[in-house]
Amino acid sequence: MSESYYKIYDFLAWKRLIFFLSIFLFFISCCTMITRGFNWGLDFTGGMLVEISSEKDVNLINIQNILVQSGFKNPIVQHFGSQKDIMIRLPLDPNENKINQHTISKVLYALRQGIVQNFFVKQVNWIGPSVHSQLINTGIIALLVALICILVYITFRFEWRLATGVVISLIYDMIVILGILSLFAIKIDSTIIAALMSAIGYSINDKIVIFDRIRENFYYTPVSKSIDIFNISLSQVLSRTIITSVTTIMVLLILLIWGGDILHGFAVTLLLGTIIGTVSSIYIASALAFKFGTARNHFIKINKK
Structure with missing residues (x-):
């Protein structure tokens, strides 16, 4: 050149x-x-990942506040796909070593009480300490x-x-x-x-x-x-x-x-x-x-x- x-x-x-x-x-x-x-992140610390779908668009800050008030420590709430789909990440509980159905029910109950509408669980993943x-x-x-x-x-x-x-x-x-x-x-x-x-x-x-x-x-x-x-x-x-x-x-x-x-x-x-x-x-x-x-x-x- x-x-x-x-x-x-x-x-x-x-x-x-x-x-x-x-x-x-x-x-x-x-x-x-x-x-x-x-x-x-959850991939490296372990915990539960719950994917939930709602009837209407939801506010992530409201959902996070509701979960904190219900006794969940450091929940992480994100949208995925649309404004109606939310992903909730709950840190690892040392007393749990598998998916806890009681925890899932508690999450749904807290959301339905705090936000008057239906929520449906789409998927639940658990990452344990060894993983x-x-x-x-x-x-x-x-x-x-x-x-x-x-x-x-x-x-x-x-x-x-x-x-x-x-x-x-x-x-x-x-x-x-x-x-x-x-x-x-x-x-x-x-x-x-x-x-x-x-x-x-x-x-x-x-x-x-x-x-x-x-x-x-x-x-x-x-x-x-x-x-x-x-x-x-x-x-x-x-x-x-x-x-x-x-x-x-x-x-x-x-x-x-x-x-x-x-x-x-x-x-x-x-x-x-x-x-x-x-x-x-x-x-x-x-x-x-x-x-x-x-x-x-x-x-x-x-x-x-």
């Missing part, structure tokens, strides 16, 4: 400031996770396996300096996302785990596109300085990065606004992953690869082998 078709920006001129801000964000995220922990412990272990294993597979892939695909930049930036992405989830006490459930894995996939794809262009320019662009190669490569993929990120963010904003409570955590997590992953691709992964001394002779040696 000729230089006349795009403007070259000096991205790496900001690398020191971005490194400082990134280290600060990383440190704050770690401290937040250690001090505040996570707001684990939620298994879900936590499975979620952690799934994330670790995904990261290991990515490590193996990029190690064989790129020169080790580029690969190291990708790995460090991916770890940074995950820590910062988890730190924000911890800071705002966003409920961690199975959809959040799916969103985290999707964010990893989006971030690694963005980084691979950028590093492919960097590697290609080291082969074919007649520029002597490595910093110029990095800036040219980042400038060439800038329009692609902006278009991809903006369209993805637009879809996620739609999910965030109109997707309902069930998709709220998923949309927030993936939105954070898109923004953080895009920034880290340019100012962490690429800047680290440059800092490690990536030069033309590294690629020429590989090509000769």
Whole structure:
């Protein structure tokens, strides 16, 4: 591509400031996770999930207040499907190890007394202590396996300096996302785990596109300085990065606004992953690869082998 078709920006001129801000964000995220922990959802804490349908549209706040007044501790009430369908999450009772019909009857009785209309149970699910412990272990294993597979892939695909930049930036992405989830006490459930894995996939794809262009320019662009190669490569993929990120963010904003409570955590997590992953691709992964001394002779040696 000729230089006349795009403007070259000096991205790496900001690398020191971005490194400082990134280290600060990383440190704050770690401290937040250690001090505040996570707001684990029903999938990981255990409890009862009751799906109920009503005759008319209902107000979630009224239902939650009625349940609290009836003696239920920390009930979570959400809409699903329509304004007539509600999902009630009741935390794990240590004295129960299965679905308690008395609890279901108590919920229905409280709702029918507080809101004069009929309610019908559509579905009841129970997550016991052994199940939620298994879900936590499975979620952690799934994330670790995904990261290991990515490590193996990029190690064989790129020169080790580029690969190291990708790995460090991916770890940074995950820590910062988890730190924000911890800071705002966003409920961690199975959809959040799916969103985290999707964010990893989006971030690694963005980084691979950028590093492919960097590697290609080291082969074919007649520029002597490595910093110029990095800036040219980042400038060439800038329009692609902006278009991809903006369209993805637009879809996620739609999910965030109109997707309902069930998709709220998923949309927030993936939105954070898109923004953080895009920034880290340019100012962490690429800047680290440059800092490690990536030069033309590294690629020429590989090509000769």
